[in-house]
Amino acid sequence: MRYWLAATVLSFVALGFPLPASAQYGRARPECRGMGDPRACTCALDNGGMLAPDNHRPGRFRWNAPKRGTGAHMAFMNCASGVR
Numbered sequence: 001m002r003y004w005l006a007a008t009v010l011s012f013v014a015l016g017f018p019l020p021a022s023a024q025y026g027r028a029r030p031e032c033r034g035m036g037d038p039r040a041c042t043c044a045l046d047n048g049g050m051l052a053p054d055n056h057r058p059g060r061f062r063w064n065a066p067k068r069g070t071g072a073h074m075a076f077m078n079c080a081s082g083v084r
Contacts, residue, residue, distance in 0.1 A: 035063060043079035048072040 031051060032041035041063040045051070048066040066072035 031061075032063070040065075040080045043076050047076040047079065049076065 027042070028038040029042045029045055032038040032045065035041040043049075044063050044065045048070075049064050051061045051063055054060045054062045065076050
C-alpha cells in the first residue's frame with residue numbers, strides 16, 4: 001500500500017500536476033492570498049467551496065463554503081478550525 005501511494009505521488013510530481021494545498025499546514029492557495037482569511041478560503045476551496053465575484057466590490061472575489069449539512073462542510077469546519 002505504501003509503495004502504491006509513493007508511486008502515485010511521485011508520478012504526479014513527475015508529470016507536473018500540482019498536489020492539493022493543505023491549509024492545515026500553513027499553505028494558502030494562490031487565489032486566497034488576498035482574502036481576509038486565507039486559511040478558511042483555502043479550506044473551503046479544498047473541500048468543495050467556490051470563488052464567486054463580489055457584487056459590492058467590482059473586480060474582487062469572495063469565497064463560499066460547501067453546503068451545510070454535508071460531509072464536505074464538516075471537513076471544511078475541521079480544516080478551518082485547525083483540527084488535524
